[in-house]
Amino acid sequence: MTEFVQAGEVRIAFDRAGQGPALLLMHGAEASRQMFAALVPHLAKQFTVIAYDQRDCGETEAPERAATLADLANDAQQLVKALGLKRAHVFGSSFGGRVAQALALLHPRAVDRLVLGSTWPLPRPYEELCPDARRLAELRRGLPGTAEELASWFFPEAFLAQRPELRRVFAAARPETARSARRMATVATTLPQGVADIVAPTLVLAGELDRVVPPTVTLAMAGRIRGADAVLLPAIGHVTAMQAPEVLARHMVRFLNPEGVHA
Structure with a gap:
């Protein structure tokens, strides 16, 4: 059931499930919390x-003006506070990973452990790091006629063969x-701070077949965050939460439960 909470100037819509330490999920640029529907039961x-x-x-309802990445980080911190929490584990996917980085940089006390999936590092822009950014932008502008080709950027062909409706x-x-x-x-905004300033224990995950954010871009972040772990997910594309929720959950549980208590 959808819940709402007022977090500053924003009325945030959210779903809450399970029991245990708080884990905040941050979706991608063109998505919503619904992208985590298959992942949540495992977590x-x-x-x-x-x-x-x-x-x-x-x-979610907010003032009708363009927000900044800092605004989104502040919203997340306000959400954690409004729910009566001191801190939470955080998972960010794609652009949600940028929001998660911003939260960890601007509000480090709000973040327990951090998982970054299929994302790219602050403060550098997407276009600078991802060589196919221009073609991806063309496909987005060409919708709906380019829908099937665009789907192949987000999901591997083998997976689309099993789930043709995603095309x-x-x-x-x-x-x-x-x-x-x-x-x-x-989505185009950034922060002056970079990933090297993140202090939260961090796990970086990348899909081997990701065409939206090359896995080399994501995995390189681990070398810049002190003590970070990195995992390459074989045969996985960009939207891990939808393609392989059990695999993603297994890695997240392992990292977020360092004592080794697993479901």
């Missing part, structure tokens, strides 16, 4: 899982709205 055995919608996404998922994208334009402006 709720160990954690109180909180999946929420960022500004200009899903059911058409991007076809449902609406024409550009003021809300989606604000969201894209937000």
